[in-house]
Amino acid sequence: KQLTPRSRAAVADLAARGTVVALASGRMYRHCMAPQVEALGLATPCICYNGAVILDPTNGQILSERPIAPELVTPVIDFAAARGLTLNLYRDDVLYIQRPTRWSELYVARTGAQPVFREDLYDWFRGSASTKMLLLDEPAEIEVLLREWQARVDGQLYVTISDPEYLEFMDPSATKGWALRRLCEHLGIDPAESAAFGDARNDLPLLEAAGYAVAMANARPELQAVADEIAPSNDEDGVAQVLERWLD
Structure with missing residues (x-):
């Protein structure tokens, strides 16, 4: 945009x-x-x-x-790892992604972001706060994940969709x-x-x-x-x- x-x-x-x-x-x-x-x-x-x-x-x-508290970051990391989903993590205005995927390429092409790729990202980031988190997937699946995560976090996170392929997680405030x-x-x-x-x-x-x-x-x-x-x-x-x- x-x-x-x-x-x-x-x-x-x-x-x-x-x-x-x-x-x-x-x-x-x-x-x-x-x-x-x-x-x-x-x-x-x-x-x-x-x-x-x-x-x-x-x-x-x-x-x-x-930022999102560390104890709320970890479940999303574990979910992304188990499902093989592309997850954006942010700290100090730096974007971290585990590895290049077609979804990371889409995100970079749209936004101009310059991610740092780390294969050990999830182990390295676990226990840290994240400014926000963003899962990427097909739009129909993102709609399903929105309902699932809104029920799962029960108000502990603000979960929303920005672009059809983006499920975003923030602190509730x-x-x-x-x-x-x-x-x-x-x-x-x-x-x-x-x-x-x-x-x-x-x-x-x-x-x-x-x-x-x-x-x-x-x-x-x-x-x-x-x-x-x-x-x-x-x-x-x-x-x-x-x-x-x-x-x-």
């Missing part, structure tokens, strides 16, 4: 007029969000890892971090919605004065927390149900169309 030139221009215009603009993503900062932040010239802290990290791009300072409220507090902004755009399942807490919620036309029904406005789809530069209207 990349900002189009039209969207970049609209966001830059909005920021130039004094509006506080922040990016929120499920992705890591290094390699993935950093190029977008730099291209836009943004100095506002950004929400990374689905809300597990809020980072100041001007100095790299982490303003908030909610690490949502984009929680991070938006925390960022607003840091900036001295009333969350009721905020606006947010979203299209994926992991964007639902963000839209619920924002004062004005915009769901894309390609968004899932549950996002459109909580939205104040439905924008044209991502393929139609929907974010840019809404921002351009606001800027008129």
Whole structure:
């Protein structure tokens, strides 16, 4: 997911007029969000890892971090090892994967991430906290795994789907919605004065927390149900169309 030139221009215009603009993503900062932040010239802290990290791009300072506790990381590692699934583990803004697979290649191609491969990863990482975890598989299987893991963890982890092939695990408090409220507090902004755009399942807490919620036309029904406005789809530069209207 990349900002189009039209969207970049609209966001830059909005920021130039004094509006506080922040990016929120499920992705890591290094390699993935950093190029977008730099291209836009943004100095506002950004929400990374689905809300597990809020980072100041001007100095790299982490303003908030909610990693997954080690005792909750181990069962997911054991599950991935037993099923032979590709598992992304994150620590200190570094992505670790056990070995290259077609799923790791897909993830790298989509995000620009530069993983560190370690054959001994699971033994090496066991007992450590992880910023988030991400399992990759076919979309139909990811839907099955979502229901299985939501029942298994019973609220001890926040489990969601971002892209159809990604099952993401975070600390229960690490949502984009929680991070938006925390960022607003840091900036001295009333969350009721905020606006947010979203299209994926992991964007639902963000839209619920924002004062004005915009769901894309390609968004899932549950996002459109909580939205104040439905924008044209991502393929139609929907974010840019809404921002351009606001800027008129």
